Amino acid sequence: MSSYYFTIIGTNDTPLYELEFASFKLGGSGASQVPGKSQFSNNVKEILPFVTHSSIDLIEDVQWNNNQFYLGKVDSFYGLSVNAFVTQGNIKFIICYDNGNGRYDENAIRQFFMETNELYVKELMDPFYSVNDALTSPDFDLRIKLLAKKYL
């Protein structure tokens, strides 16, 4: 059962939203845990923001040569993989995940990002929200979690 750390990074490299979760799909043994609760160890939890942050430079190197929204896997760090997505407005969606039992679906991550982008744009239409504000809306949080459950 893989765990994920998802972040939305604003144009000035600050996090606008973070979420730690695990795959909701039941993965064999770990039935005793709360479904969806991330299984990162405390040591890993601490470095996740740093891994994410250090990948920003790599994304910025790639984003001007690659005209896709989804950039695929951009970095890896001791068993953690980092995939990224950049919107037209330079908002970065970054997901770090441990590739526990080797099961991960590139397409699922892409789908997750695509729908997250749509949610983000809807949030952007809120007149009380302006670019680079933190995404604190409970509805947004709930919907992201539903997407996580659906795809990852």
Add this chain to the structure above:
Amino acid sequence: MPEDNIILPVSASMSKMTIQDSNKSQFGYNPSIGASSNEITPTTSSILLNKTVSLNPGVSKSINKKAFEVSLSSLSFLFCEIVNWSHKKSKGIQDLENRLNGLGYQIGQKFLELSKTREGLKYSKREIKIVEILQFIHSTLWKGLFGKIANELEKSQDVNNEYMIIDNCPLVSKFVNVPKDYGDLNCAAFIAGIIEGALDSAGFFADVTAHTMPKEGSPLRTVFLIKFDDSVISKEEQTVQS
């Protein structure tokens, strides 16, 4: 001025939360706490699995709904008030133009993302070249905002970092008549702000200004002069080389 005493929170401060702010609804991210503010708990996990929560129906609507039409009259009256409001607060013509530009800027930031998403991310590409983003603004963005594409898109002959988008009759200033003593004020500065917002957030930092250049038959013809930052030009040259 009495109306200035009422201080509304700017939109940014509305999302400023402290560590004490707890989320009553079980959901919601708190930037002061970080990822542990919205971690998945047994309660939220069961809500997610059993879907025992109602979603905001407004957000469920499809984003791809084709743009519907707005009456030109109501748009013109709204724009009329926007200009009046900015005019009342401004100290001069330049200041008025800057204010109009600033109002358009946020629209540009947001509308860029919206129109790109509407285009469908699966089949479209992220614009990473100067000419491509300009074409996108000139056609897709313009069409979404004004129902038509802009009339011309040109590159300056003399200056390397200058481009021009030309509209023969900018929709918002169709009924605006600038008095003679206002010099070369152009209320399409609002649209210039939209372009600037869109370009800036796409990573192409630029200054955009609106200039009236009447032509036979179109007295309101407006040139939006786009002056890119040097860093944008050098970045583009680098990627071409590599």
Add this chain to the structure above:
Amino acid sequence: MAVYSLYILNKAGGLIYQSDNDRHPGVNKLTANDYLVLAGTLHGVHAITSRFTTSMIHSHDPNTTNIPASRLSGPNTNKSGLQSIETDHFNLYVFQTLTGIKFIVVTSPIPTTNLGRGELNVQLELANQLFKDLYVLYSDYVMKDPFYSIDMPIKNPHFDSKIKQLIN
């Protein structure tokens, strides 16, 4: 029907816009001051004549009247005051908006050769259509201009050129 002149009066009777047909002047030009006096006089006459008839209009029961409903509603609120002046050399029509702005046009007279009841109505219809078009131009190019303040003289080249197109 040729339009000779157009005047727009604010609700206090001040002349805020004036335009003449350049190709068929029809009537002589007056001095700027005389136009103001003319506007003020027409405004006054209109006000007094409406006091003449106001009781009649109001005592009318809308169900029994034979005035067509389209005339009762419609943009023209000039129901009780001076509506037209007909002379051998020109005709003059008055239109009033809901807010008391008056449009006054001076037109060519009805040709004496085929003067009849029908011709009179045709001319009135034409004048009404003209007023409708003028009202639209006024609402578009004057009311939607952020730099125009209400009841002040209209100095707007876009409006000017549209008016010229309409009356020439």
